[in-house]
Amino acid sequence: MIRTRFRDALIRCLVMAMFCALAVLPTEGVCRGGIIGKDNTIRLRTVPSLDALSTEIEKRITPAGGRLFSVSSRTFLGEIYLPLVRKGLLKELFLLLPGENPMKEGDLTGIRNCLAAAGVSSPDRASFHLDNGAIRGLMEGASVRLFPLTRIPAWDGKEVVLLIDPEFLLPLYRNEVKTPIVELAWKLLVTLRGKNVRSEDVFLLDLPSGDDASLRYAFLSILLGEMIVSPSSFDENLPRKWEILQQAENAAFFGQYPETMTLYRRYLELSPKDASACYKIAMAAVRDLDDDMALHWLNRAAALDSRFLRGFVTASDYLGQRRLFDPAERILRAGTVAYPKEAPLATSLAAFLLMRGERILQTGDIEGAEAYFRMAAGVEGADKTVIDKARSRIGRNGSPLPVVPR
Secondary structure, three states: OOOOOOOHHHHHHHHHOEOOOOOOOOOOEEEEOOOOEEOOEEEEEOOOOHHHHHHHHHHHHOOOOOEEEEEOOOEOHHHHHHHHHHOOOOOEEEEEEOOOOOOOOOOOHHHHHHHHHOOOOOHHHEEEEEEOOEEEEEEOOEEEEEEEHHHOOOOOOOOOEEEEOHHHHHHHHHHOOOOOHHHHHHHHHHHHHHOOOOEOEEEEOOOOOOOHHHHHOOOHHHHHHHHHHOHHHHOOOOOHHHHHHHHHHHHHHOOOHHHHHHHHHHHHHHOOOOHHHHHHHHHHHHHOOOHHHHHHHHHHHHHHOHHHHHHHHHHHHHHHHOOOHHHHHHHHHHHHHHOOOOHHHHHHHHHHHHHHHHHHHHOOOHHHHHHHHHHHHOOOOOOHHHHHHHHHHOOOOOOOOOOOOO
16 A cells, blocks of 8 residues: 655645646557456546547446546546536546545535535535545535545445546655655556456546646656556566666656666667657756757657647756756747747747846846847747737837837
8 A cells, every 4th residue: 555645735736736638648448457457358548638538438437337436636526527417427426635634524625625616616515524534425416535545445346437647646756755656656556456446447647737747757647558458567577668767767866867868768769659758858958958968859759749848948947947047048949949839938938038138137237138128029929918028128218119919
């Protein structure tokens, strides 16, 4: 059993976080002998969006008796759960939390806030109570139970649709630093199996939330997929590519950046479409102050998976926080040149140039500052608010230039 503790604020924040978009996994279909498959059969499914996910779950929820078991530190209440409840399809919902229940007897503020954020705002529409470490209640007539990983009850063997979010592992990993994340993923599945949580229908999500941690560990969806459909490969020793990846993770943890990059390249020879490995080589190069190497691998990551366009911003932020403004600017400019239609990149560049102008202005260099303000105002595709702010700073010691509509 994996044991971990979380502070109250962290748990509430995790529970209240909402999903955004969903991408496609390479592992899909029906297989035999899955580790958490019911009667040794498992259908591992992936979908391209939340709407499609809702449609797919809707197809399978009735044969499963209206039961859904969700392994996630985020909540689908607004987008997925509530619509199924209101259609009369979802009868029982089981939500697994990554840590201990943060609430004490008589204090249900946390869960009520969570439900309100997800659309269940009226007190008479949801009522919950504590029961032996679990939270039980009704949500518009559907039975809802929330319990921590350390208190999963032994499953009764009834059919259930199983939803697994790989990001569930991230808070566990932060608090279980002695266990490599590859092994932690295996422990999660073994824990579910040990409690007899089985399903013929498993939805495995590939949904990085966009921050640095979610991009670095985006490979978890692939890893869990392989563990689910081919558990015998992980029984004794790790498959070669995951052994190499674990070595790379260890090297990165200890700041051994050249070795980190070498190991991730070896891993990519066995898993060439894993954008997260390209991203991590890029970030290792950034920390090693090798801009050219970083840009090469940031572009490779984004070419494999557009969600990794965020990597240009993350790399630039890292350098900017260390006052390495020139390489930070170079990385953002390279991103906007390579992907000129990406508004988030353009907005980040404009905001960065505006920030540099403000810093230069504080030194008394008005001419230098205005050069940056003009560059910020001229970034095509950036958010209008940032552009207008940059324009308002031009000529501040004389007559301001008129704001030109976009």
